[in-house]
Amino acid sequence: MCQLRLVACLVLAGSLALPAPAEVLPDAAALEKMADRFAPVDIRVDLSALPESERNTLAKLVQAAKILDALFLRQVSAQNETWLRGLLDDPTPLGRARLRYFIINKGPWSRIDHNAPFLPGAGTKPASANFYPADATREEVEAWMESLTGAAQEAAKGFFTTIRRDPDGRLRAVPYSVEYQEDLGRASRLLFEAAAATSQSTLRRFLDARGKAFLTNDYYESDVAWMELDASVEPTIGPYEVYEDEWFNFKAAFEAFIAVRDAEFTAKLAKFGAELQYLEDRLPIDPRWRNPRLGALAPIRVVDVVIAAGDGNRGVQTAAYNLPNDERVVAAKGSKRVMLKNHQEAKFEKALLPISKVALPAEDQGFVDFDAFFTHILMHELMHGLGPQTIVVGGKPTTVRQMLKETNGPLEEAKADISGLWALQQLMDKGVLDRRQEKAMYTTFLASTFRTLRFGTSEAHGKGMALQLNHLLDHGGFRANADGTFSVDYAKVRQGVESLTREIMTIQATGNYEKARATLEQMVVVRPEVQRVIDRLADVPVDISPRYVTAEELVAQ
DSSP states (O other): OHHHHHHHHHHHHHHHTSOOOOOOOOOHHHHHHHHTTEEEEEEOOOOTTSOHHHHHHHHHHHHHHHHHHHHHHHHHOTTHHHHHHHHHTOOSHHHHHHHHHHHHHTSSEEGGGTTEEOSTTOOSOOTTTTTSOTTOOHHHHHHHHHHOOHHHHHHHHSTTEEEEEOTTSOEEEEEHHHHTHHHHHHHHHHHHHHHHHOOOHHHHHHHHHHHHHHHHSOOHHHHHHHHTOOSSEEEEEEEOOOTTOTTTSOSOOEEEEEEEEOHHHHHHHHHHHTTHHHHHTTOSSOGGGSOSSOOSBOOEEEEEEEEEEETTSSSSOOOEEEEOOOHHHHHHHBOEEEEEHHHHHHHIIIIIHHHHHHHSOHHHHTTOOHHHHHHHHHHHHHHHTSSOOEEEETTEEEEHHHHHGGGHHHHHHHHHHHHHHHHHHHHHHHTSSOGGGHHHHHHHHHHHHHHHHTTOTTSHHHHHHHHHHHHHHHTTSEEEOTTSOEEEOTTTHHHHHHHHHHHHHHHHHHTOHHHHHHHHHHHOOOOHHHHHHHHTTTTSOSEEEEEEHHHHHHHHO
């Protein structure tokens, strides 16, 4: 018995001493194939109508955008800059492939593959990004935040602070203007120079205000100036979206979209802004949760992008956005919707049309068109500004974002999508839109669900789309066909859209975090019949990889 136990102990000891399995990472060929899922597109913008003063302003803004691009790298991970320097010094085919994919993802994690690492030593992508101490736990930070009161808690949970440790190891909030002082100082100078170059007063006001905000950490005045901006050059630059903070969705990431306004398309879409209160008053939720008076401004801008940077240029490219996110500004001024027309055209041509040939029956493919794609993206952005925003929970005023924490991003994206369909149907019923576009609207959206699911369910848009697709399948609005394609059931889809709009907005209005979490856990799955379609799309680009040719030409000049 002793001998048997001794042998067993030796075997056990040997098994415990075995080295850990080697890290399996993609080789150069695999990485090139992964990068090829993003179709290269040269982004050129006709600037011939702009006077020299505005081209000079654009050139300064492009330079500022590049600074924020590097700053965002640091927000994603404290090690990103070190990794990037190492890749720049690696001339091997594997090193070149890693560098190419690193630049697409703004880090060593493949965003559309559940953040799988592709660089040695990268490990799991931290949900806290680089907004919180690397040695802290979510529970520690949350308990500390809840222990604070008043202005201290507001700063800790605010958009524009990082959380760090003081020399004694205690947590504290550090303003972005201090954390990123050097980079924001350089960007601020460029914005002041851009303001001095322009002849357009509202553009000058915004650039001056945003330059000051980089130094003071107070973004309210510059957000208001951005809402009132009316110029041929349309810059969005600063800390905005909170999706990179996967702990709480509290901290804003730096991004830039430097663009030129398409005046003709902007004028065409102005009519939608006039319908927002009509839509708010008819939201399929308890009337007490509707806003009887939306913010006075709801500008819509259609633009062509000169350059996107930072959080605006990583992984899947942005097609449109609705900003600002500061609830105070939204309550006072509303929010602006910006449509990136040249991005959308490239996405439609390179990804959505080929997807429709695989995912839809032949008789439905003709209903997929760019106008339906473009209009739903617009309504998605409009609906971000409708529905519950500032709420009361337990007798205390708060916001949906703070109550729903990390579930806020996926639910908000799902809300904007599904309520966007609801709103377009309302406008067709009213006669604002041509009812003959109804089939195109739902069919184009169905094809687009597969486009978004290919982004992966590790990020907000993919999670939100999985929720929507599964809800509509369960309610019969969409159906899986025997031949592996999917179709719209026009008799049932409207009811499914309305019921999900109601469900999500009710969760938001009540700030029900547990319900939000349970809903996402149940519904954010890719079902086998859906996965089979995605598998057949292996040779179709997932998205675009823009090369901003005009931006480089501006800086070179």
